[in-house]
Every structure is written in structure tokens, then in C-alpha cells.
Amino acid sequence: MRCVTRLRCGRCSVTLSSLVLSRRWKSPENSASGQHGEPNVAPGATVLPGVDLARRAVSPSQEFPATWSNDEPLPPSNPHVQWREHYSLDAEKPYYQNIKTMEVTWEIPEGFVTRFPGLYASNGYHVDARGAVSRSSSSATSAEGGVGPAVAKKSGPNALSLKKRLAAYGAGGLLWYLIIHNISLACVFICLYVFRIDLIGYACSYGFAVKHSDGVSVNDNKRPPFWKTFVICIVLNKILVPLHLLVTVTSAPCLVHRLEPIATSLFPKMRAFARSLVGRESAASTVAKG
Missing domain, CATH: 1.20.5 (Single alpha-helices involved in coiled-coils or other helix-helix interfaces)
Incomplete structure (x- = not known):
């Protein structure tokens, strides 16, 4: 007891x-x-x-009780404690909300681990291996250099050109752009060579001052010259390059992931084939000189 x-x-x-x-x-x-x-x-x-x-x-913080990382509790100084990342479909760029003060801003907090590392890396920000974003010297000077909405729009993550947005898709995006570019060239050539569209008449109908003596008479029984038509098609297709970029960037999210394996295996083979051709030509030229 x-x-x-x-x-x-x-x-x-x-x-x-x-x-x-x-x-x-x-x-x-x-x-x-x-x-x-x-x-x-x-x-x-x-x-x-x-x-x-x-x-x-x-004894975690009662103000942010559910703020945890994958490995360990986050310190109060971590940007993930007070900031949350959202995406605006209208502006097509991410924005950030402070859950303590309910402040909403387009500028990413210093050291925030983003879900869009490629977007900020291509815009001049420094992104580490974890995805934490920090402002580099170039982005900081561009942000502090001007005042007004125009400057803010240029320094924001949405101010990416079509070429930069296409480069973010890698080899699959390049292959998809080449496909669209060649399809457009084939369509222009068919319209000019097969259907024999009168470009002079179209230019006059849209208000361009074109003299009739400068125009080439279109013969319905005879096709236009092949190589001259092909050169004109190349020039017209170069004018449509911005439209090709826009179509490629718009449709890339649906098709690039399927074209990526083909592009990664096709482009090295094409590069090796081009190098072999250059080597053969150089060898033949040296033999001819000898």
C-alpha cells in the first residue's frame, strides 16, 4: 500500500x-x-x-497556426507566413495578398518561393534552386527608375515579348513554331501559284496607289513563274511572323508537351546532319585544291 x-x-x-x-x-x-x-x-x-x-x-504562433513547410515550421520572418500567391486570369500574371493586413500587390515579396520561377527568371529576377525570388540589380534599378503605370507595366512579369514567351517553351515550342511557319508558307504559295490571286487588285481595293503599268497581267491559261512566286511567298510569309508567334504562344500549352520528346530527338540529329554536310564540303574543297 x-x-x-x-x-x-x-x-x-x-x-x-x-x-x-x-x-x-x-x-x-x-x-x-x-x-x-x-x-x-x-x-x-x-x-x-x-x-x-x-x-x-x-507552441506555434496562434496568429498563423496552419503555416508549415514540408520539412519544419517556418520562422515568423519567412514571407510565406504572411503572403499568399494567387494568379489573375484577366491580367495573366500572379499577384500577392497579405493575410494580416489584407494588402494586395503585384510585386512579389523578397524571398518568396513562387510557383512561376521561369516567369520571374526571364523577367530579370534572381531565382535560386528552391524557387525563392530576389530582385537583382537590373530589376531593382528598372523598378526605381521611373514613376507611373507605364513603367510598372514594363517592369512587371507580364511585360514579356512573344519571342521570350516562346523561348520559355524550349525545343517543343520551337518545333511548333516551325510547323506553323511552314504551314503558312504553303498556304500563301498555294493561294498565289495555284489559285492565282490578283494581288494588285487586292492592293487597289484596300486603297494602295498602284499604277496599272506596274502590274503584271495575269494570264488565266498560263501559270506565273514558279521561282518568282516562291520568293514573293517567302517575303509575304516573313511579314506574317508576328502572327505566327502569337498563334504559337497561344496554342503552345496544349501541344508543346507532346512535341517536346520529338523535338529533343530531332534537333540533335538535324544538327549532326548539317555538320556532316559541312565537313564533306570542306573535305571536297581541300581535295580539289590539292
């Missing part, structure tokens, strides 16, 4: 001591800053990483 009473007394004392320690830990004297799990620490004092992790795991 004495042993049982001693064990009970020991358990009660351990329970009381743990309760007293937890009360002391969460008391307002030990957390003068007003947040749980953050004791009174001098500004210059250093806290061991293990102690900091244990403190935040035992």
Missing part, C-alpha cells in the same frame, strides 16, 4: 510540474511580444536551431 501511494504521489507531482512548466512557458511574462512560443529574447541573443524548432513545434 505504501508503494502504491508513493507511485501515485510521484505521478501527481510529475503532472503538476509539467503543468507549472507549461503555464510558465505560455505566461505573459515569458511572452511579452504577445505571441505564443516566442519568449523574451534579447535582440542580440542567439537561439539554437533545435531549441527554436522545439519551441515552435510545442
Whole structure:
């Protein structure tokens, strides 16, 4: 009986001591800053990483109780604690909301781990291996150099040209652009050579001052010259390059992932074939000179 009473007394004392320690830990004297799990620490004092992790795991911040990372609890200074990343379909770029102050801004917080690393890397920001974005010197000077909505639009992540947006899709995007470019060239050639469209008449109908003496008479029984028509088709197709880029960038998200394996195997073969042709020509020229 004495042993049982001693064990009970020991358990009660351990329970009381743990309760007293937890009360002391969460008391307002030990957390003068007003947040749980953050004791009174001098500004210059250093806290061991293990102690900091244990403190935040035992008593997390009540203001942001659900803010956790994959590996460990986030410190209060991390941008993920107060900022959330969203995407605007109207503006076609991400924006950020502060859940504490309800502030909404287009500028990414310093050190925020974004879901769009390629977008910010192509816009001049520095993105590390984790995806944390930091402003480089060029982007900082461009952001501070001007005032007004025009400058903000130029320095934002949406201010990407069509060529830069196409380059972000890699080899699959380049292959899809070449397909669209050649299809357009074939359509222009068929319209001019097979259907024999009167371009002079179309130019006059749209208000261009073209003299009739400068025009070439169209003979219905005779086709136009093949090579002259082909050169004209190439020139007209070069004029349509911005339209090709726009169509490629618009339709790339649906088709690039299917063309990527083909492009990664096709382009090295084409490069090796071109190098072999150049090597054969150089060898033949050296033999002829010798």
C-alpha cells in the first residue's frame, strides 16, 4: 500500500510540474511580444536551431497556426507566413495578398518561393534552386527608375515579348513554331501559284496607289513563274511572323508537351546532319585544291 501511494504521489507531482512548466512557458511574462512560443529574447541573443524548432513545434504562433513547410515550421520572418500567391486570369500574371493586413500587390515579396520561377527568371529576377525570388540589380534599378503605370507595366512579369514567351517553351515550342511557319508558307504559295490571286487588285481595293503599268497581267491559261512566286511567298510569309508567334504562344500549352520528346530527338540529329554536310564540303574543297 505504501508503494502504491508513493507511485501515485510521484505521478501527481510529475503532472503538476509539467503543468507549472507549461503555464510558465505560455505566461505573459515569458511572452511579452504577445505571441505564443516566442519568449523574451534579447535582440542580440542567439537561439539554437533545435531549441527554436522545439519551441515552435510545442507552441506555434496562434496568429498563423496552419503555416508549415514540408520539412519544419517556418520562422515568423519567412514571407510565406504572411503572403499568399494567387494568379489573375484577366491580367495573366500572379499577384500577392497579405493575410494580416489584407494588402494586395503585384510585386512579389523578397524571398518568396513562387510557383512561376521561369516567369520571374526571364523577367530579370534572381531565382535560386528552391524557387525563392530576389530582385537583382537590373530589376531593382528598372523598378526605381521611373514613376507611373507605364513603367510598372514594363517592369512587371507580364511585360514579356512573344519571342521570350516562346523561348520559355524550349525545343517543343520551337518545333511548333516551325510547323506553323511552314504551314503558312504553303498556304500563301498555294493561294498565289495555284489559285492565282490578283494581288494588285487586292492592293487597289484596300486603297494602295498602284499604277496599272506596274502590274503584271495575269494570264488565266498560263501559270506565273514558279521561282518568282516562291520568293514573293517567302517575303509575304516573313511579314506574317508576328502572327505566327502569337498563334504559337497561344496554342503552345496544349501541344508543346507532346512535341517536346520529338523535338529533343530531332534537333540533335538535324544538327549532326548539317555538320556532316559541312565537313564533306570542306573535305571536297581541300581535295580539289590539292
